[in-house]
Amino acid sequence: MNDIIRPSLKVxxxxxxxxxxxxxxxxxxxxxxxxxxxxxxxxxxxxxxKSYSLLPMKGNPPPRICETAxxxxxxxxxxxxxxxxxxxxxxxWMKGAGASIILSIFGRTTEEFKKIALxxxxxxxxxxxxxxxxxxxxxxxxxxxxxxxxxxxxRVVDSVVSMLDIPVIVKLSPDFETIDRSAELARQSGAExxxxxxxxxxxxxxxxxxxxxxxxxxxxLSGPAVKPIALARVYQLCQQDILPVIAMGGVFGYxxxxxxxxxxARAVGIGTANFVQYDIGERILxxxxxxxxxxxxxxxxxxxGRLKVEKKQA
Amino acid sequence: MKLLNSxxxxxxxxxxxxxxxxxxxxxxxxxxxxxQFVNIRCAPxxxxxxxxxxxxxxxxxxxxxxxxxxxxMVKGKGTGYMSSLRKGDTVDLAGPMGSGIDxxxxxxxxxxxxxxxxxxxxxxxxxxxLARGKNVFIMAGFRDSSLLRWERDxxxxxxxxxxxxxxxxxxxxxxxxxxxxxxxxxxKKHEIYVCGPVEMLKIIQEKLGRYxxxxxxxxxxxxxxxxxxxxxxxxxxxxxNGSFSYKRVCxxxxxxxxxxxxxx
Ligand SMILES: Cc1cc2nc3c(=O)[nH]c(=O)nc-3n(C[C@H](O)[C@H](O)[C@H](O)COP(=O)(O)OP(=O)(O)OC[C@H]3O[C@@H](n4cnc5c(N)ncnc54)[C@H](O)[C@@H]3O)c2cc1C
Ligand SMILES: Cc1cc2nc3c(=O)[nH]c(=O)nc-3n(C[C@H](O)[C@H](O)[C@H](O)COP(=O)(O)O)c2cc1C
Ligand code: FES
Numbered sequence: 206m207n208d209i210i211r212p213s214l215k216v217x218x219x220x221x222x223x224x225x226x227x228x229x230x231x232x233x234x235x236x237x238x239x240x241x242x243x244x245x246x247x248x249x250x251x252x253x254x255k256s257y258s259l260l261p262m263k264g265n266p267p268p269r270i271c272e273t274a275x276x277x278x279x280x281x282x283x284x285x286x287x288x289x290x291x292x293x294x295x296x297x298w299m300k301g302a303g304a305s306i307i308l309s310i311f312g313r314t315t316e317e318f319k320k321i322a323l324x325x326x327x328x329x330x331x332x333x334x335x336x337x338x339x340x341x342x343x344x345x346x347x348x349x350x351x352x353x354x355x356x357x358x359x360r361v362v363d364s365v366v367s368m369l370d371i372p373v374i375v376k377l378s379p380d381f382e383t384i385d386r387s388a389e390l391a392r393q394s395g396a397e398x399x400x401x402x403x404x405x406x407x408x409x410x411x412x413x414x415x416x417x418x419x420x421x422x423x424x425x426l427s428g429p430a431v432k433p434i435a436l437a438r439v440y441q442l443c444q445q446d447i448l449p450v451i452a453m454g455g456v457f458g459y460x461x462x463x464x465x466x467x468x469x470a471r472a473v474g475i476g477t478a479n480f481v482q483y484d485i486g487e488r489i490l491x492x493x494x495x496x497x498x499x500x501x502x503x504x505x506x507x508x509x510g511r512l513k514v515e516k517k518q519a
Numbered sequence: 520m521k522l523l524n525s526x527x528x529x530x531x532x533x534x535x536x537x538x539x540x541x542x543x544x545x546x547x548x549x550x551x552x553x554x555q556f557v558n559i560r561c562a563p564x565x566x567x568x569x570x571x572x573x574x575x576x577x578x579x580x581x582x583x584x585x586x587x588x589x590x591x592m593v594k595g596k597g598t599g600y601m602s603s604l605r606k607g608d609t610v611d612l613a614g615p616m617g618s619g620i621d622x623x624x625x626x627x628x629x630x631x632x633x634x635x636x637x638x639x640x641x642x643x644x645x646x647x648x649l650a651r652g653k654n655v656f657i658m659a660g661f662r663d664s665s666l667l668r669w670e671r672d673x674x675x676x677x678x679x680x681x682x683x684x685x686x687x688x689x690x691x692x693x694x695x696x697x698x699x700x701x702x703x704x705x706x707k708k709h710e711i712y713v714c715g716p717v718e719m720l721k722i723i724q725e726k727l728g729r730y731x732x733x734x735x736x737x738x739x740x741x742x743x744x745x746x747x748x749x750x751x752x753x754x755x756x757x758x759x760n761g762s763f764s765y766k767r768v769c770x771x772x773x774x775x776x777x778x779x780x781x782x783x
Contacts, residue, residue, distance in 0.1 A: 235748040242520055264765055266783070270741040270751035275567040277743055284750045284765060429567045457567065480744035481560070481571060483522055483613060 212497035213504045214490075216250070216471045218449035219397035221334050221372045223250035223472055224305065226505060227462065227490045230453045230476035231256050231309035231338060231376070232281065233427075236295040237302060240479065244487035247303030250472055254291060254299075256309040256338040259317050259324075261287040266420040271409045276430030276455075277477055278407050280421035283311065283341065288324050296328060306331070307374065311338040314345050318361050322368040329371045337361060339387075340378035340403040352377045355386040362394035372397035374451065379431075379438045380406050388447040400451040400474070401442060402435045428477040429455045436464060443469025443510065457485070459492035469510040520616055520746070521546055524609045528586060530602070534665040536593045537636075538602050539578070542610060545585040551577050552619020553644040554737060554774045557589065558745040560611035561597035573597040574742050574769070576640035577615065579672075590639045616745055617773050620735070622648050626710040632695060632723060632734075633659040634715020638669060640737050640773070641714055645678050655679065656709075660695030660719070664688050696722040700730075707732060713777060721782050728778055736777040740768045755781035 214225035228251040229237075236254055237246040246252055264284025271278040286294075288310065299306055308325065312318035318337065325335065339351040339358055351357045358375065366373055375391040377384055379402035388399050404425025409418040417423075435454025443450055452465035453474030462473045478485045497505060525542040533539040547557065558572040575589040593602050604610065622644070629648045631641040638659050645655050657673065657680040667689055673680050682690025683698065691698075696719055699706070711734035713723055720736055727734050743751040746769065753765035754772070757779045766772065 233744075233749065239744075239746045239748050243522060264750060264753070267753055267755070267765070268741050269753065270571075270743045270749070272569060272571050272741075275570055277570060279743065279749070279751060281750045284753070428570055458565065477570075477743075480749055483746065 210498050210501060210503050212494060212502060213506075214494070216506065216509075218451065218471050219372060221374075221397055225250040225490060225493075226466065226472040227486060227493065228307070228451065228472055228474050229253055229479060229486060230474035231336065233476040233479045236299050237304055238298060240483060240486070241302055243483040245303075246486065248490060249305070249486050251305040251307045251333055252299065253307040253336055253474065254295065254309050255285055256283055256311045256341070257285050257288045257291050257321070258283065258311055258313075259288060259320050261285065261290070268418065268420050269424075271418040271424070273407070273409055273426065274430060276426050276428040277480075278409055278419060278424040278426050279404070280419040280424035282421065288321050292324065292328055296331060300331060305333050307334050307336050308332045309336040309338050309376070311341040312361075313342065315357075315360050315364055319364045319368065322365045326369065329369055332371065334372040334374050334397065335365065335369060336374040336376050336400060337365060338376050338403070340376065350378055350381070352387050353381045353383060355383050355390045358387040359390040359394050362391050362396050366395035374398045374400050376400040376403055378403040379434055379454075384438060384442055385445050385447065388442060388445070392448050396448060398449045398451055399442060399447070400453065401438050402431070402454045405431050405434060427454070429457055431455050432461060436468060439465055439470050440468040440512070456489070457482075459489045459496060462489055462493060463496070463508065466505070466508045467510070468512050471509055520614060522611070522613050523547070525612055527604055527606055527608050527610060529606055530604050533590060533668050537590065537665055538593070539588050539590050540601065540604070540610075541586050541588045542612070543586055547577070547587050547614055548580050548582055548585050551580060551587065551615040551643075553622055553647045554620040554640055555615040555617045556640075556773065557612045557614030558616055558742075559589075559601065561600045563600075569595075569597045569600070571743055572613065572745055574616070574745055576643070576737075578639045578642050579646065580643065590636070590642070592636050613745070617769055618771060620644065620712075620774055622651055622653070626708060627653050628709045629653050629655045630706050630709040630711045631655065631657045631659075632699060632711065632713045632715070633657065634695060634719040635661060635666075637713075637715030637719075637737070638666065639714075641712060642669075642672065644712055646676060649676060649678060657681070658683070658695050658699065660684070660693075660715070661689065662686075695719070696726065699723065700726060711735065712737065712774075717782055720777065720780070724777050724780065724782070734777040735774050736780055737773045738768050738775055738780065739773070742769055745769045755783065757781055
C-alpha cells in the first residue's frame with residue numbers, strides 16, 4: 206500500500222471559507238459560462254463576478270485592449286448590464302453550475318454602493334461574499350479612486366457592512382501608498398478580507414500617429430508584467446497582519462500561486478491568464494495538488510506565510 | 520469551441536509577407552461556420568511575449584483531408600512567430616469562435632466585397648455558398664499584387680470575380696468601392712458581405728446606404744480573450760432613436776449589419 210496524500214486545500218479568510226485557494230478575478234471570467242465549456246467551474250475556490258453597478262454602464266470607447274511586453278493594458282470602463290441583470294440572469298446560472306460566488310460591485314458614490322447593497326439583500330444567502338471594487342472613480346472626490354482616500358474606503362465599507370450581514374472583501378489598487386491605512390480602516394469597519402492588486406495604471410503610444418493606443422488614453426496593466434509589483438504589495442500588507450489577503454496579479458501557473466501563498470496570501474486570483482489558457486483554473490488546481498503530494502505536504506495552509514527573510518547586514 | 524493542438528501540414532509563403540498555414544483538425548473542419556475564426560497562441564510553450572492569442576479567420580477547409588487553413592500577413596511578433604513554424608510543428612489554438620453566418624437560408628445570390636487581407640473570411644463564405652448551390656460573385660480590391668496567388672484559388676473554385684488594384688498591375692485599375700454601382704447595376708437581390716480596411720467599409724456603407732441596401736460587414740478589433748469575457752473587442756453599434764451600444768466582435772460578431780456600425 207502506498208500512502209497517497211490527499212492534501213487538504215481548504216482555506217479560511219475570516220468568516221469566508223473556500224474549498225481551495227484558487228479563485229478567478231473580477232472582470233476576467235464574466236460569470237463562468239464561457240469557461241464552463243473548458244472545465245467545471247464548480248471546482249474553483251470561488252468565482253468572482255465582473256463588477257456590477259446600480260444601472261447598466263456602456264464602458265469606454267474602443268480600442269480597449271493593447272498588449273505590452275508580457276502584459277495587457279485595458280480600458281474597458283466597467284461595462285456591465287447593471288446589478289439586476291446579475292440577480293435575475295446570471296445568478297441562477299451560476300448556482301446551477303455549482304459555483305461559489307463572490308459578487309463584485311462598484312458605485313460612483315457611497316450612496317450608490319448602498320443602493321446596490323439594498324438590491325442584494327434578498328440574494329445574500331446565495332453568495333459567499335461581496336467584493337467592493339474600490340479602485341473605481343469616486344464622483345464625490347473629483348473622480349479620484351475611492352481607495353486613494355482611506356476615509357472614503359471606510360465610508361463605503363461602513364455603509365455596506367451595516368446593511369448586509371455577509372462577508373465583505375475590499376479590493377484595492379496598487380497605485381496608492383494608502384494600502385495599509387485603507388486595510389486598517391476597512392478592518393475597523395468590519396471588512397473580512399482585502400483583495401490586491403487591481404490593475405496598475407499604464408499607457409502606450411503609437412509612434413506613427415502619435416496617438417495613445419487606448420481609446421481612454423490610459424488604462425490598467427495586468428498579466429505577468431505586474432506580478433512582481435503584486436507580490437511586493439501582498440508581502441507588505443501580509444507583514445502588517447491587518448486582514449487576510451486574497452492576492453492577484455500575473456498568475457499564469459501554480460508556481461506563481463505558490464509565491465503568493467508563501468508571502469502570506471490565503472487565496473489567489475487568476476485574471477488575465479483566463480484570456481489565454483481557458484482551462485487555467487483547473488490546471489492550477491491540479492498542479493497545486495500534484496505539487497503538495499510530491500512534497501508530502503498534507504495541508505495547503507502549511508505553505509501560507511512560510512516566507513523566510515534573512516536580513517543581511519550591509 | 521475547443522482548445523486544440525493542431526499539426527501544421529504546411530506553412531508556405533503565399534505572397535510577400537503573407538503566409539498560408541494548413542492545419543490538421545477534424546474538429547474545426549466539422550464545426551466551423553462561415554465568418555468564424557480561430558484564436559492562435561503565438562508564443563512557444565509557456566512564453567509570455569506575445570501573451571495574448573491572435574485571431575485569424577478560417578480561410579479554407581478541405582473536408583476530405585480534415586484540413587483547414589488560415590491566410591495571414593506578418594505584422595508583428597505574433598504573426599512573425601507563426602511564420603517561423605514548420606511542417607510537423609503543433610499549434611495551440613482554440614475555435615471555432617464568433618457567431619457563424621448561416622448560408623443555408625437567405626438569398627441565392629451572394630456578392631462578396633473584399634479589400635486586401637479582408638478576403639480571408641470571404642474565401643470560406645464563397646466556398647460554402649457555392650457548395651449550397653448559390654451564385655457567388657466576388658469583387659476584391661488590392662493595393663498591389665501581393666495576393667496575386669489568390670486568383671488561382673478563385674479559378675479552382677469556379678467562382679465569378681472581378682479584381683481591382685490601385686496600380687493596375689493586377690486585374691482592373693481602381694478602387695473596388697468605385698465599381699460596386701457601375702452603370703445601372705444594383706445588387707438589391709443579393710446578400711452582400713464586406714470585409715476590408717475601415718476606410719473601404721465607410722465608403723461602402725455610405726454608398727449602399729444611399730439605396731438602402733443592407734450588407735453584412737465582417738469587422739476586426741483588438742481582442743484579449745476571444746471568448747466574450749473581457750469586453751475588450753467591442754465596436755459601436757447604432758440602436759434605435761440615436762442610441763448606441765458596444766457589441767463584442769468575438770461574440771455577437773465578427774459579422775454585423777454594415778448600416779448599423781458607427782465608424783469613428
Ligand atoms: C476576427 C478577426 C479575424 C482576423 N483574421 C485575419 C486573417 O484571416 N488574416 C490576417 O492576416 N489577419 C487577421 N486578423 C488580424 C490579426 O489578428 C492581426 O494582424 C494579428 O493579431 C497581428 O498580430 P501580431 O502579433 O503579428 O501583431 P502586433 O504586434 O500585435 O500588431 C501589429 C499590428 O497588427 C494590428 N493588430 C493586432 N491585433 C489585431 C487584431 N486583433 N485585429 C486587427 N489588427 C490587429 C495592430 O494594431 C498593429 O498595427 C483578424 C483579426 C480579427 C479580429
Ligand atoms: C479586461 C480586464 C477587466 C477587469 N475588470 C475588473 C473589474 O470589473 N473589477 C475589478 O475589481 N477588477 C477588474 N480587473 C482587474 C482584475 O480583477 C485583476 O485584479 C488584475 O487584472 C490583476 O490580475 P491579473 O494580472 O491576473 O489579470 C480587470 C482586469 C482586466 C484585465
Ligand atoms: S475579446 Fe474578450 S470579449 Fe471579445
